[in-house]
Amino acid sequence: MTSQKPFVLRYPVFASTIVLAIVGGVLALSGLEGAARWTISIFALAVAAKESVRMVRSIMKGSWGIDVLAVTAIIATVLVGEYWASVIIVLMFTGGEALEDYAESRAKRELTSLLNNSPQIAHREVTAGATTEDCPVTELALEDVVVVKPGELIPVDGILLSDEATLDESSLTGESIPVERVRGDQVISGSVNGSAAFRMKVTARAEDSQYQRIVALVTEAAESKAPFVRLADRYAVPFTAVAYVLAITAWVMSGNPTHFAEVLVVATPCPLIIAAPVAFIAGMSRAARHGIIVKNGGTLEKLARIKTVAFDKTGTLTHGQPVLSSVVSVGVVDENELVRLAAIAEQYSAHTLAQSIVQGARLRSLTVTPCEDVVETTAAGLTANIEGHTVVVGKYSFIAQQDPAAVRVDIAAGELAVYVAIDGKFAGALLLRDELRADAPDTLTWLSLLGITHTLMLTGDGKVTAEHVAKSLGVTNVQAECLPLDKVRAVEAVTDRPVMMVGDGVNDAPVLAAADVGVAMGARGSTAASESADVVIMKDDLHRVARAIEIGQQTIRIALQSIWIGISLSLILMILATFGLIPAVVGAGFQEVIDVVAILNALRALGTSRWLARLHLAQRSVQPQQSSV
Structure with missing residues (x-):
């Protein structure tokens, strides 16, 4: 989450740049043009030196990013006397951190809401049905009786002792409709109580309860860095080469070194630094809003490229209870x-x-x-x-x-x-x-619409039953009478990769870890399955398996769009600058516009595109099928 420190302390270089720009403007308006030039130029060179140290360290680690262009542009504009262009580049470069923080906070809204709402205090009964005491959730023990007041979060997992309760489980499952629970039912930590207080018996300690498990998964997701960010850096290598070729060409053609600086000014595409990770964070946030916890950004990239989906049968494609x-x-x-x-x-x-x-x-x-x-x-x-x-x-x-x-x-x-x-x-x-889940046929159809042509069912059941289920759903391949190790070997043998494995039981944990993307039906599955998986579905809804792939596909598409928007617009401006049509100061301003456009495009990963809306419409046109095994 974004630090609560004052803005100046969070972004000292950016704040200093604004102050120096104001001071330079005052000096220039006062007729002290030379003082303004020297003040801004020295500051810009100091920032370039600071960034050069970080740039060299990155290069020594084998990472060639776009810092090279930014540093070169700052130095070039100072040397040719375009000091106002240099301060704009510094402002753009140092302001990227603040802009990224804003975009990330917007994108992580659903993720951080889970962390902020983590239960902290519980009302534990001291004498049966009489008095209670407030205690930290971490102090609750098994068999303790807890009172949950109206509007409060259930602090830990437990069993309902009161006759009935109405709970809002939307933060856990994504389902907006309140659910009714009766005496003896399981109640899940993190659910919000309705209008009447109720009593419950603790069945799991705080660290073992559902909500804390979700918080741990979300924390891991929020802190992860997508491999796709490194892919964006790879775009910077050829882009940098093209920028230098155009800049040198402009200098040679005009004989004026100022044109060299003008080209490099518009060749500093912050979208390569900011837009791609913002798209990934937005994609993970959107998934969380649908009750899908994606543990890291790299998983989103794999989800977008899934070729094979493998399912466990019992409890995944079927209800698991005869x-x-x-x-x-x-x-x-x-x-x-x-x-x-x-x-x-x-x-x-x-x-x-x-x-x-x-x-x-x-x-x-x-x-x-x-x-x-x-x-x-x-x-x-x-x-x-x-x-x-x-x-x-x-x-x-x-x-x-x-x-x-x-x-x-x-x-x-x-x-x-x-x-x-x-x-x-x-x-x-x-x-x-064991009846087929009502959402299983629709899910297989939806996967087909998303381009998944190879499906596989792995089960410990007998061959006749397994083949009957596979035929009912249109699963393309089935392997029956599998032990956990047999499932792992079957997934490893799949050639049409990446492969996703969907399961819910303890016996599925090894194969979920072995798959390129393991998906645990966490609403009813085991802790072992959830911990081994890359994606956890928090609601007992098989449709969300297809939705996870859909979100991955859209996120990658938007991240690539954001990168290419930045590159394409920068290339157009570089060509114009090569012929001397864009002054350095104007070019720096245009580059800021490009950054904003690319980041706003990346934030589209938070929502649903028209293409996805059409896909949903096609999916809903398939009538739910009732079948059994």
């Missing part, structure tokens, strides 16, 4: 009764499918009542006494032990059957499947 899709009853009881009895038995199980069955019963408005004598057999199923009936739920082999007449039911690719027996009789089966 749902009850259909019921097969053989007549012992009807379908709803079969689901009700199975759910009553499964409500006490820790198996991953148990909650899917219970949730399926509730979606059918069935009452899941308590039961007794539940006995679970590891890796097989469970037996429960429900309303005087013995209900057995589990694998086919477990049910067949109860009733040898039990038969397997037909299942489609990606489905799983849970069998049920009642009082020793086979009663039927519950079919579950």
